[in-house]
Amino acid sequence: MDGLSNIGTIKDILSRHGFTFSKNLGQNFLVNPSVCPRIAEMGNAREGFGVIEIGTGIGVLTNELAKRADKVVAVEIDSRLMPVLAETLSEHDNVKIINEDVMKVDLRRLIEEEFQGLEVAVCANLPYYITSPIIMMLLEQRLPVRTVTVMVQKEAAQRLCAPLGSREAGAVTVSVRYFSEPELLFSVSRGSFMPPPNVDSCVVRFTLREKTPAGVRDEAFFFRTVRAAFSQRRKTLCNSAAAGLGLPKSRVTEAIAAAGLPENIRPEQLTMEQFIDFSNQLL
Ligand code: SAM
Secondary structure, eight states: OTTTTSHHHHHHHHHHTTOOOOTTTTOOEEOOTTHHHHHHHHTTOSTTEEEEEEOOTTSHHHHHHHHHSSEEEEEEOOGGGHHHHHHHTTTOSSEEEEESOGGGSOHHHHHHHHOTTSEEEEEEEOOGGGHHHHHHHHHHTTOSOSEEEEEEEHHHHHHHHOOTTSTTOOHHHHHHHHHEEEEEEEEEOGGGEESOOSSOEEEEEEEEOSSOOTTOSOHHHHHHHHHHHTSSTTSOHHHHHHHHHTOOHHHHHHHHHHTTOOTTOOGGGOOHHHHHHHHHHHO
């Protein structure tokens, strides 16, 4: 439907369907017409691509994705939006809506069944209450996906895209960089949404690595080490890793020395290679 991200059109559609926003489902819908085309274009919605969208709202982004990509499969949890989408997306025959919680969808199977012969991208204006779990679920599964382009809260974007070794880095930063190359694309003010959230947002793009970093001896233990290292903010690596992994401090001190790191180093100062070496030394 044309003019779908026009605030007047959106208000009219929502009132005709008697729709009220659910705060619990992170429903802040985009009402700035310039944002969705940019997400679609920077998010690989183009010929030869199938796009998975998470959280359609009334379909403003879905509409822009469907105009550009070969096929769009969109997952939306709120069944109240189904009749709205039937109206707003009626002109597209390349869109399939799945009324389900995205965390319960078998995305590998979905890709196999829906996107034969196509490259795959994910695009979304994510519900903020579940941003990191969705991003990690998409990355950790090693899905055959080229890029994940998502709108998230500004603070989350800064943490997700922080360089390792910087103050903003956290466990999620290390995990995201293990699987992908993150980029901060552009900011979106809170006034671009209805209802406006309390913070500004950013669109970020993760380009998935064909190969994750070499040298990790036990991947599950590597991620446990990373989570433990950042479990107590502003503490040294030694103290947080020992507490988080339930190991004696002497054992962790030895591993820090064996990895050639200073005794009082903080977790946010480590590079990916140093994290890998440190977790290997603890095995
Ligand atoms: N794409 C729309 C837009 O930009 O206007 C809506 C974005 S809104 C921030 C997030 C959407 O995600 C809402 O429509 C909400 O109902 C949906 N949602 C929330 N939790 C979900 C989940 N677990 N699985 C699928 N969709 C979800």
